Amino acid sequence: MKKVEAIIKPFKLEEVKKALSEIGIVGMTISEVKGFGRQKGHKEHYRGAEYAIEFVPKIKLEIAVSDGDAEKVVEALLTSAKTGSIGDGKIFVTSLTEVVRIRTGEMGESAL
Amino acid sequence: MKKVEAIIKPFKLEEVKKALSEIGIVGMTISEVKGFGRQKGHKEHYRGAEYAIEFVPKIKLEIAVSDGDAEKVVEALLTSAKTGSIGDGKIFVTSLTEVVRIRTGEMGESAL
Amino acid sequence: MKKVEAIIKPFKLEEVKKALSEIGIVGMTISEVKGFGRQKGHKEHYRGAEYAIEFVPKIKLEIAVSDGDAEKVVEALLTSAKTGSIGDGKIFVTSLTEVVRIRTGEMGESAL
Amino acid sequence: MKKTSLFSYFALPVALVLSLMAPESAMAAGVSHELFTVNNTWMLVATFLVFIMHLGFAALESGLTRSKNTTNILFKNTAIVAIGLLTYALCGFNLMYPGDFNGWIGFAGLGLSLPAGDAGLIGYADGNYTYYTDFIFQAMFAATAATIVSGAVAERVKLSSFLVFSTVFVAIVYPIVGSWKWGGGWLDKMGFYDFAGSTLVHGVGGWGALACVIVLGPRLGKYENGQIRPILGHSMPLATVGVFLLWLGWFGFNGGSVLSADPGAVSLVFVTTSLAAAAGVIASMVTSWAVQKKPDLSMILNGSLAGLVGITAGSDTVSVTASIIIGLIAGVIVVFSVMFFDKMKIDDPVGALSVHLVCGIWGTLAVGIFSTNPDHKLWVQLVGVIAYGATSFAAAFAIFLALKGTMGVRVSEQEEMEGLDMHEHGIAAYNGFQTTNQ
């Protein structure tokens, strides 16, 4: 199994969630993060002094999927999270050794 | 070494922490996340219009352990985080290539 | 490719960011977490009753890098995040199966 | 008789003739320095109470919207008070109370000028307050009309355009239509009654808000695929603080509109105002519990304001029982009105249209129904409602459309999605994240 992590722009979440639902993804976990990258935060002024907003608000999605579904998920993410401008985010894929559903104790793909 | 990630119901944290302590786990990192899954958020009304609360507050635990301890940890999680109702959460296990303790520079299992 | 995760003390972030920039790291994602570990939270009083602050505020950094850079990143983290006192935090390294840049669809190291 | 005859003459050289024109209040000569002082003191207390309503609006509006636009809302509400006070000093006061005029529009000149002689003091308004008190009390009122618009257009309006709009609206539109009644104009002559401004303040602000919202369109994502997607307010405590402060301010808004410390009148106004607000809470609670199945805090907050707006036009002239009925009906109306505007895809983040416009109309008409004074006629009230509605709506629509064609009135899509705070002001409202300066 794989864990697909995606860092996306916050206002894209709704669209991404819809795209994932459409390909049959029924579970995911999200969190608030801040990103640092090419999308250099703008310079702003506060009380007369300049400051750079280097960390930009992002949403991180974590989606555990079977090996077979990983690619589909990546593709769905690619199309739904994309705006085309810098800062759209990244997708990271890692291998999962095990997945367990706490409620039932089911393991492996049936736990997804 | 392994990283065990668990998504649990927030009010279970205290119990889970105790269970982990009992099996000798001395370190973990937690964060606030929101979960999307079978535990469909209820429908609510705000100012007369319906909205679905799709994302439910959850706590994510991350616990780095030696390969040998991973199973014990999963078991402790399974018993302590379980309520039996939908939405109890998931456990994900991944392999860790390396662990370092920043304070001492220790590596591997001794860094846990 | 590798994902380097570091749990650090919040006030060290600025320094760590600088150290990483210096070795050419241009991207990272951070989030607020709480840590439980040897740095036992102190005992405090609230309204006359004692309570232990067991979870200490920490910052988690996630940095995806090429295999070659992983060690450099760990070293930069080790020197910049260290205060020498308990609770400095941990570094975890995992393998990444894939990395994708959402904006362009680039994959692998060129997506970093 | 309200703000009318007291003002019509202050430009006359011999202000003391005033006393002859106002038989129903004490003769200026007949009012002791003591009574003058207490009257004036009460009016100043009422002034600071109305002032604090601006904080109420700022808190309520930012509480019921998203945190990414909070700095922007706070900024607008702070700026509006300043704009309102300064433009009212520059021209608003003299447009609203032009003295003898044709009943439609008049202007007593730029700036403030203390009437000569003791007309600036005890002789100015039959010993009810001084010239300066009159100005500052009215000036605090003026700014509220613009603030009502602020809430309805929140989260998408361009700051600079909104400031220009507010300036014109509060400097020119509000005082000119205000003069028709409180300045002694044609609606006053016709017998229209609006004690403290269900229509003159809340209605005018509400119609202006409606015009702007129509020009502006709904927030992105509010109405999608024919569905209403609620956008949750980011802080219920802030919204609640706002409503309590508004209710507090209303003691001055209505209580001060007695225009003296007259014990019987002011205390009756306190009772009717409080009970109408309370009734609005209960009625909106029951209604929202029944309709939505759960008691919605944001609805009972709107409900108390609905009761307050509803009682504003008649708080000195209806019975205690009537005040409760007016509040109850307002509390029911506001819940359905919020739902109605949403169904019409008219996006009003804070319920300003339902509270100020709809309940403003209700309150004005209620005078025709419940007033203990037989001179108050329902049809005259209706004429007033229509006249104010048509004019305020048309004026706001024209100004805002002109701005749309020139400066633009709406922020860019990106700005709206990422929040006005960072784009318009470069500063978030909450900077609690540990990483910002550790």
Added chain:
Amino acid sequence: MKKTSLFSYFALPVALVLSLMAPESAMAAGVSHELFTVNNTWMLVATFLVFIMHLGFAALESGLTRSKNTTNILFKNTAIVAIGLLTYALCGFNLMYPGDFNGWIGFAGLGLSLPAGDAGLIGYADGNYTYYTDFIFQAMFAATAATIVSGAVAERVKLSSFLVFSTVFVAIVYPIVGSWKWGGGWLDKMGFYDFAGSTLVHGVGGWGALACVIVLGPRLGKYENGQIRPILGHSMPLATVGVFLLWLGWFGFNGGSVLSADPGAVSLVFVTTSLAAAAGVIASMVTSWAVQKKPDLSMILNGSLAGLVGITAGSDTVSVTASIIIGLIAGVIVVFSVMFFDKMKIDDPVGALSVHLVCGIWGTLAVGIFSTNPDHKLWVQLVGVIAYGATSFAAAFAIFLALKGTMGVRVSEQEEMEGLDMHEHGIAAYNGFQTTNQ
């Protein structure tokens, strides 16, 4: 002499006989219209000050509890004001001030009715205020008693049951026991003294709270394995805003209880009230610093309220020095009282029992110790404390137990764990998460 003789007679046809019964205040005939106006104005100012205490309670209670229950607390506090005002109009006022009665219970009839003749104006209360002022000032007081309960039962009480309880408590229990003293009943005749309500308001509310808390039990997880697990308040700024607003309101609560604008009395009350609050802060700071080793903000917030409750019974009748001593002692008491209740496993999230009940008792007894008026006797004060305690506690206990047996008084375990906001209201207090509507 407080709210007594002024009220006992207003149902009499010839209200002017009143002037003969109240020798120590000016004769009704002897009070000028000017003095009447300033007296009444002050009482209305005091009224809006007491009103703002409700926002103070809402802010304090939500600040000292968890964010998952904040909407619920704000809702309760908004609803209670409405319930308090309306029921007081319906029956409370006439139960509390029934006119001539047996000293235990009397009722002057449903609804409000302006006394005939000029008794409704200057003649109503010796020129101190109008009938409507009297009602609205007392009505604002009434609601505070129920609000005190709200804080103590927070985070676990069922909304509907609490609303029913509050309605009965404020509509029937509070005014009936209130009539014993302020209505001129048996305790008044006995010489019991409670200037502004250390016992009549804070004590009654506090005893009611104690009864409810006992029936309800502690919050889940508060006492585990014989240990006290503190549950931290979610927002210290909100709690602090609450306390300052309560202190502000107390200027009207105590200052208005002079029942006229009498310069000497009102200004003395301002001084004793302020200094007692200040002394409460200092004493609780020192105590909490010594006992807990660190100065606890929540304790000094409670400390200032402790001083305020402590001085409430005697603020017009003790010396300045005594007011400081009363405040200092209250500030010490409150810290130990909070710890005591916790040790007893009586779970009071906001310290309402310590502040209102314990310091209410202390303040009432302090009159017997420090009063400059030799008529005030410690044993009579004690009788009053016991009488009010027994009755209020028993009544609240009975009502709440009845509710427990019928509607149930406590939310389900799941609801308590996940928060009352989502379950009772379907809306969280804070919706700042970026994912909710981007």
Added chain:
Amino acid sequence: MKKTSLFSYFALPVALVLSLMAPESAMAAGVSHELFTVNNTWMLVATFLVFIMHLGFAALESGLTRSKNTTNILFKNTAIVAIGLLTYALCGFNLMYPGDFNGWIGFAGLGLSLPAGDAGLIGYADGNYTYYTDFIFQAMFAATAATIVSGAVAERVKLSSFLVFSTVFVAIVYPIVGSWKWGGGWLDKMGFYDFAGSTLVHGVGGWGALACVIVLGPRLGKYENGQIRPILGHSMPLATVGVFLLWLGWFGFNGGSVLSADPGAVSLVFVTTSLAAAAGVIASMVTSWAVQKKPDLSMILNGSLAGLVGITAGSDTVSVTASIIIGLIAGVIVVFSVMFFDKMKIDDPVGALSVHLVCGIWGTLAVGIFSTNPDHKLWVQLVGVIAYGATSFAAAFAIFLALKGTMGVRVSEQEEMEGLDMHEHGIAAYNGFQTTNQ
């Protein structure tokens, strides 16, 4: 003529001779009980308005700083009110108004003592207020001077040392220098004018703040490698609430400084105060928009306060137009001043130096420029500014340096980095994280 002659004599056995010494106010014998009552009532209203400024300071200061230090700031601001009131009762009042004295320093004895005879009532201050009103109004003022320091030293000062500093500053320094003008001392004799305290309150507090900030040094990380690193305030809503409450309080601060309810004077003060604040908002908005390219909310909040501080010295003695000019200039000054102090590496988290010190100086000098009273001379105003500046700065510097050498004045580096809340108080300001007690 302000607080001077009214106070100089209250220790005299026969207070009635007072009436002979104050020709420009009504004779004590000539003031009716009615007028006395309304005057006193207004002064008490002003008192509670000044009280609420303390909440304003608490909210503003915590809003403009980081959340890890919020509990600490709230604690300080609550404690300071208590310290201010109690020390003023103990010695401050009698140091500030010592009666007949050498013009530099005098002391009328410890504690409060109601003057004998009716001097404690109508005869005390020509029928303008009672002895107790006088004390409590002045006491509320006193505490504000210390609070100003609080904001400037925020986020790094040691709690205990700050409390000691405040106690000495408010108990001794503030009243002694205050006696020079308001106590009838040498500056009063020289013709110096400071109506409500641009210099006596805001200047004194501001100079004290400057001294402390210099001794204390900037916050860690504020100035690094020659660069200014802004440290963002954690809550703009809190800061905005603070500013509106301060503005509200200013109606009492300035309006109460009339020292009677005189209708003409108080209403003029309301107008000049409001318009100066409004002008401060507009000027700081334009300036910050021009200089920073974006309109900075924190700057317009400071701007309104700048206008308020600027108008404080002359609000009863300048024209309406002048009040607007004073406010506009203050609004421009404050923006550049904030930037200037930052360039000087003088770290003032909330802009207290720019608002209170710099605009306090401007306001005091503005009297010399704009006063309608030819007796007010610019050079005398300058003498006053310098005298107060030199003394307050030197005294604060000496006290704080002494504390630095003994108790230490700054928290440890670790404490500063991790936040004062956990280290000094053991409790965070916000405990919203789900994990704390689920």
